Amino acid sequence: MGSPFSILANGGVTSAKGYKAAGVAAGIKNGKKEKRDVALLVSDVPAAAAGVYTTNAVQAAPLLVTKETVSQNGLLQAVIVNAGNANACTGEQGMKDARRMQELTAEALQIKAEHVAVASTGVIGVLMPMDRVSAGIAEAGKMVSLEGGSDFSEAILTTDLVKKEIAVQLEIDGQAVTIGGAAKGSGMIHPNMATMLGFITTDAKIGQTDLQELLRQVTTRTFNRITVDGDTSTNDMVIVLANGKAKNQTLSPSHPAWSQFVEAFEHVALYLAKSIARDGEGATRLVVAEVTGARSESDAEMAAKTIVGSSLVKTAVFGADANWGRLMMAVGKSGAFVDPNQVEIWIGSVKVAENGMGLDFDEEAATKELQQDPVVFRINLNVGQGKATAYGCDLTYEYVKINGSYRT
Incomplete structure (x- = not known):
């Protein structure tokens, strides 16, 4: 029996209906705009959201803000990400900066701040250069497009050598349902989440509770089975958005196509996880x-x-x-x-x-x-x-x- 899904050429986080993205250079690490380092992902409508997070007892401000946001609302419409600064071990100011990133993104997109997730990756223990971050968010907000998925995937990288992105498509209830994803991760990688950020988007209609449980189960078999160096980071998370734009009947374990959707979803997660392991810092194999x-x-x-x-x-x-x-x-x-x-x-x-x-x-x-x-x-x-x-x-x-x- 063949696979229930097909892999889309040049697929990524904007392959599913109703998503746009951007990646811009803000010079976050050293003030030099040498690479893209602010990434923005947007859904046309609020989407059911799920997340899994690092098990490290030391957790960065953006992760704490996102964890709270997803658990309280169960909905997201945007994700703002920066590379070059982890905003970890930065105390009360770090929390203020993470929440300010939420607010700035909401203002740029004219959406609710409680519908914005925040993710950061980079050096630990350094305060965020909020002037550069603010300018980057404003620019990214103007740049979001259907074609911006590749720039998003590039902007989230740190020591990674390659972008990690994929999209698959399958038919459910006579509708084309797409699942796309992008991730970063190269070092400080170990099972139970590592220095990795993962973002998965789908236009499937699925309840938030079922989406969260699906992500938890799939993470156990994919992202939590990779390692590069045995170190577990302060910032790791995987966030999933499902905006329902495919107009299928609501997916749940009782839906006839649930197993096919799970297989496609797990393929995306495993591909991203293996891509992280393959791109381990200095790795050759x-x-x-x-x-x-x-x-x-x-x-x-x-x-x-x-x-x-x-x-x-x-x-x-x-x-x-x-x-x-x-x-x-x-x-x-x-x-x-x-x-x-x-x-x-x-x-x-x-x-x-x-x-x-x-x-x-x-x-x-x-x-x-x-x-x-x-x-x-x-x-x-x-x-x-x-x-x-x-x-x-x-x-x-x-x-x-x-x-x-x-x-x-």
């Missing part, structure tokens, strides 16, 4: 850990996440070293139930361990598998039916170089 035969899905998830998060595994990938013992080590420390005598390990198509012991495998073939992109590890724990996949990247000299001089 995506790393995929597929764990099967676990006692539960939770155990499989713990093992898979630990594999892609292990610095020793990541450096082995960078050096194309078929050191399968590092995979065994990671599985053993993950917290999952493991019978060491039952574990089987593959590097790509090359089986390197069985019954917890190494095999006389083809070293050259395994090295070639480690030079592929993506690098796929398959681990069968052989103690149950649980399975899960996690995504990461290799750890390179370039990662240290980027983060050794992040503020400069």
Whole structure:
């Protein structure tokens, strides 16, 4: 059976009906307008909204404002985003600045401030240059367009090397329903939200409660299964807007097309999550850990996440070293139930361990598998039916170089 959705060429956050966006250069980090760093996403009408947020106990002002806004209203019409300054650990002034960004955006678009989400990414502990931010918001408000999705995707980036955007379309109740998305993230990435911002738009009609639960479930299987460096940020969030412009019957778990919508929605989220992992700071290859035969899905998830998060595994990938013992080590420390005598390990198509012991495998073939992109590890724990996949990247000299001089 084929996929229920099609992937749209050059798709993004404005592919769904009723969305416009813009990305402009305001010089937020250093006053120099060298790159786009203020992004604005707008729905023609207030949209049902859902959000998931970082688990870090230290949470940035824009995240707190957005969390409060979504929980109190359940509706959003715009999202204002800036790169270059996280507005984190900035005290009372930081909260005032985040709320001012809400107000300025509402004024520029002539909408309600309580329908505006705020997101920021960049350096922690520095007050927002509100003169530049204000000018950027005013300019972005004048620039929003159907064609602005690509500029939006560019403006939210920090150390990312590439834009991350996608859109898919499927038919529901005889109507074309579109789901689009954009994300940023490259470093300070670890499961349970990381230095990543994700924005998903759809013209589907769906209740806010069902949308929130869908996002929660899908995030568990996508954004929360990626890692770059094991650090969890202060600013991470994924926001979803559903404006109902497709005019389908209201989607809910009882709708006949619910499963198809969920599949399409999860494809968008997984594509963005994998794009973040692939674009890890200094990374050269995506790393995929597929764990099967676990006692539960939770155990499989713990093992898979630990594999892609292990610095020793990541450096082995960078050096194309078929050191399968590092995979065994990671599985053993993950917290999952493991019978060491039952574990089987593959590097790509090359089986390197069985019954917890190494095999006389083809070293050259395994090295070639480690030079592929993506690098796929398959681990069968052989103690149950649980399975899960996690995504990461290799750890390179370039990662240290980027983060050794992040503020400069």
